[in-house]
Amino acid sequence: MTRPLIAILRGIRPDEAAAHAEALITAGVTTVEVPLNSPEPFDSIARLIAAFGDRALIGAGTVLDPGQVARLAGMGARLVVSPDANPEVIAATRAAGMESWPGVMTPTEAFAAIRAGATGLKLFPASLVGSAGLAAIRAVLPPDMPVYAVGGAGPENFGAWIAAGASGFGIGTAIYRPGQTVAATADAAARVVAAYDAAAGSAS
DSSP, X not given: OOOSEEEEOTTOOHHHHHHHHHHHHHHTOOEEEEETTSSXXXXXXXXXXXXXXXXSEEEEESOOSHHHHHHHHHHTOOEEEOSSOXXXXXXXXXXXXXXXXXXXXXXXXXXXXXXXXXXXEEEXXXXXXXXXXXXXXXXXXXXXXXXXXXXSOOTTTHHHHHHHTOOEEEESTTXXXXXXXXXXXXXXXXXXXXXXXXXXXXXX
16 A cells, blocks of 8 residues: 655665665555655765665655756656756656656646646645635636645544545654654654545545
8 A cells, every 4th residue: 555645854864764664665655755865865865775665756855957867867767856847847757758846836826737738736835824724725726636744743633634635645743753763763754644544535
């Protein structure tokens, strides 16, 4: 089962990335991003691709320019997540055959990202828009366009976001904080997966 959950490992170090990713994948979170403002992020991503590229969707977050996209494509990354909706980044990502998840907050940004070829939309920061805001935006978006809530969406409110039209979630501090143990990541991932499964089951 592939759940629509992206684990955001902001601040992870290369020497610990594989152990934490393995804990996530074992728990059932099989999409992992390493934000590029983490320590030596390309090293971490390369290690994750080598270890789990056949078992998980691995890529980068906080991708801001086409040069970074090209480097990721050359490494074999398959996912590009951004905090903004830069059409050049989206186009370069899609041209390289990778998934593009740009950050949007308004209908204008959402439609600009869709026109540029985005795979899905990252509602960010979701806490500022709120589930009611997502429901309003969702009413005008193409129904088959995935929207992930990121920043303010977590195990405690998955149900409300799903009811508002969220297709999935990007999970940061609820699943990983720099310096935490692998056991803590495993426990957090298990809680996130259980909460998502319960909320998704109730909504279906």
